[in-house]
Amino acid sequence: MSEPAGLPIIDLGPARQGDYATTGALISHAFTTSGFCYIRNHGVPDATIDRLRAEALDFFHAPMEEKLTCKPKEAVRGFNALNRTTMYGAEQPDYKEFFQIGLELPADDPAVLAGQPLRGPNQWPANRPAFREAMMDYFNAIGACGQVLLRAVAHSLGIAPDFFVGKYDRPLQRTQAIWYPPHPAEREKDQFGVAPHTDYGCITLLWQDQTGGLDVMGADGNWIPAPPIPGTLVINIGDLLCRWSNQRYNSNMHRVTNRSGKERLSIATFYDPDYDAIVDPCDLNLPAGTQPLFKPVSAGDYIMGRIRDSQKPRTTTA
Numbered sequence: 001m002s003e004p005a006g007l008p009i010i011d012l013g014p015a016r017q018g019d020y021a022t023t024g025a026l027i028s029h030a031f032t033t034s035g036f037c038y039i040r041n042h043g044v045p046d047a048t049i050d051r052l053r054a055e056a057l058d059f060f061h062a063p064m065e066e067k068l069t070c071k072p073k074e075a076v077r078g079f080n081a082l083n084r085t086t087m088y089g090a091e092q093p094d095y096k097e098f099f100q101i102g103l104e105l106p107a108d109d110p111a112v113l114a115g116q117p118l119r120g121p122n123q124w125p126a127n128r129p130a131f132r133e134a135m136m137d138y139f140n141a142i143g144a145c146g147q148v149l150l151r152a153v154a155h156s157l158g159i160a161p162d163f164f165v166g167k168y169d170r171p172l173q174r175t176q177a178i179w180y181p182p183h184p185a186e187r188e189k190d191q192f193g194v195a196p197h198t199d200y201g202c203i204t205l206l207w208q209d210q211t212g213g214l215d216v217m218g219a220d221g222n223w224i225p226a227p228p229i230p231g232t233l234v235i236n237i238g239d240l241l242c243r244w245s246n247q248r249y250n251s252n253m254h255r256v257t258n259r260s261g262k263e264r265l266s267i268a269t270f271y272d273p274d275y276d277a278i279v280d281p282c283d284l285n286l287p288a289g290t291q292p293l294f295k296p297v298s299a300g301d302y303i304m305g306r307i308r309d310s311q312k313p314r315t316t317t318a
């Protein structure tokens with residue numbers, strides 16, 4: 001398939017071999033314009049994706065009582081039923097279910113004991129070892145891809161290739177299997193799977209099934225479809241990397257609708273740094289004479305603030 005307008009398909013192969021220059025230049029172009037690109041040769045095996053897809057669908061098709069046994073104890077891990085999140089300014093909560101994991105830490109890990117947000121053991125369903133294995137396999141494989149991307153991004157900003165990976169010792173990686181039932185006909189007009197939003201963190205890596213439904217904001221204010229392209233992932237940057245780069249990189253609006261009449265599955269990974277990583281534009285090779293637009297902030301505090309905001313109860317007009 002050819003490239004959708006404005007959304008280049010970038011080969012990650014050279015970067016996986018340690019050549020960040022070619023990939024870095026292409027990434028820099030994509031991130032300074034639409035903020036989105038596709039990548040191929042991403043290194044996540046097809047078998048890893050296929051297995052997770054099958055296991056995740058099986059889980060989402062299970063009775064609600066079973067899914068609710070892994071209701072999140074804290075903000076992020078486990079099963080989230082329909083309507084759990086609302087994007088800022090949206091009229092309706094998002095019409096999606098999702099199951100989310102993060103870095104697996106034991107209950108007696110010091111960060112967990114200290115009550116650090118976004119840390120903890122994952123909430124797994126009791127009798128689904130294959131789902132658990134498939135999620136963990138994917139989590140590790142997509143994390144490895146994220147590391148390569150971080151090196152290419154660092155190169156593209158003119159800083160040492162290891163700058164970001166040095167801040168991803170115990171990353172706040174959140175991987176979600178997201179299930180979008182078809183929108184109910186009576187709510188089609190104002191209903192989104194995910195309402196228009198920008199992502200919160202640094203880099204998002206997305207696999208999507210063949211259904212379609214993701215749109216990205218074009219420079220002219222019109223939505224550009226970002227259809228599934230076999231063998232690729234969709235990559236975009238979030239608000240934290242936009243801030244870190246002093247707005248050289250664009251964290252762009254996007255949305256999901258599912259009017260296909262069928263279910264849609266995607267697997268999104270928000271690949272973000274250590275909780276205490278300090279995000280300071282001054283560390284990212286600011287061009288001479290440029291003033292930082294943002295004060296330093298801790299990655300975890302920033303992301304947690306955004307997650308809490310998305311989960312606030314809202315009065316809806318519908």
Ligand SMILES: O=C(O)CCC(=O)C(=O)O
Pocket residue numbers: 178194199206208214254255256266267268
């Ligand atoms: O499911 C998708 O295609 C995108 C989801 C998304 O944008 C998000 O969860 O932030």
Ligand SMILES: [Fe+2]
Pocket residue numbers: 197198199204254
């Ligand atoms: Fe998003």
